[in-house]
Amino acid sequence: MIAQNTLKAQVSQNMAFLGEANRYSPFLAAQNDSFHSASYDLSANTLVPDIYGSQRSQAPLTTATSVVGLQFKDGVVIAADVLGSYGSLARFRNCQRIMKVNDNIILGAGGDYADFQYLKNIIEQKILEEECLDDGFSLKPKSLHCWLTRVMYNRRSKFDPFWNNFIIAGLEYGQPFMGTVDKLGTAYIDPVIATGYGAYMATPLLRKALESKPDLNKEEAIDILTKAMQVLFYRDARSFPKYQIGIISKEGIEIRGPLTLESNWELAHMIG
Structure with a gap:
């Protein structure tokens, strides 16, 4: 007993x-x-x-590099490579970082891939439950941008941040929208956005192209973004030649890839 x-x-x-x-x-x-x-x-x-075990992500493990985005006349196009780096090791070569949220939104993520997967699962659950309501309303890109800003700032304030940079692109009542938020909860809206190393290398190229022709069409925007990805492949040690492009316009959402960049390393001796 x-x-x-x-x-x-x-x-x-x-x-x-x-x-x-x-x-x-x-x-x-x-x-x-x-x-x-x-x-x-x-x-x-x-x-x-x-x-x-330890639940604090004080240092990310598997990371992804830049996401770049460009707004054109009728929509937005974003691009990101598919490499997941384990430190300096190009370990995972099919980490897709552009997701379709719903018919109005696409999302691109850089930084810690595990944190992105965690938030992706929550967003997908939110969308599923929203569809079950069947009330004629759907999540808008500005709403998702605001929600992610609150989430990222909240976790940063707890000293347990999500180590990510996000680009939220979509159509808000038929008008193109693109915003970004980083791991500190810093957020802004702009027709040209690049995260990670791309903020230094790609942003000037994209801004120059948009200033020279403000009313870009879809194909022109894709060509400009492809050139920006080529520059990042040459300059960023954590980049990869295979990448995805996400396009949202009035015609709908299209995610292309993985595509492969054309490169020519005969000019490597000219890069100092």
Whole structure:
């Protein structure tokens, strides 16, 4: 009888421990909560039991580099390569970082790939539950941009940031929209956006092209973005020749790729 009571006490203690662990699990919190963004426990306490190990992402592991975006007359085009780098090792070569959110929005992500996957799952769940409501309303790009800004700033304030830079592109009541938010929650809207190393190397090229011809069409915007990706491939040590292009316009959403950049390394001796 004493042994049986001891066993029951151990089982009760283990169940209580698992319940406490689940309460602190940010993944389970995101899975079990309802549609509204306020109910997603994205700032969950990270002081969890040892069974989960360290939950703080103070340094990203598998990372992805730049995302570049350009607004044209009737829509937006964004591009990103498909490399996931493990430190300086080109380890994962098919990490697709452009996702279709709904018929109005595409999303591009750079930075820690695991953090992107985590947020991608939550966004997909939000869209699924929104479609189940079938009330004629759908998420708009400005709304997603605002929501991501709040999420990123909230996690940054908890000293447990999502190590990502996002580009949100879409059509807001028929008009092109493009915005970005980084891991600190810093956000802005612009017709030309590049994240990561592309902010230094690609932004001047894209701005010059847009200033010279403000009413770009879709194909011209794609050509300009392809040239920007070529420059990044030559200059960025964490870039990759295979990439994706996401296009959103009144005709719909198209995600092309992975495509392969044309390169010519005979000019390498000229790069100092």
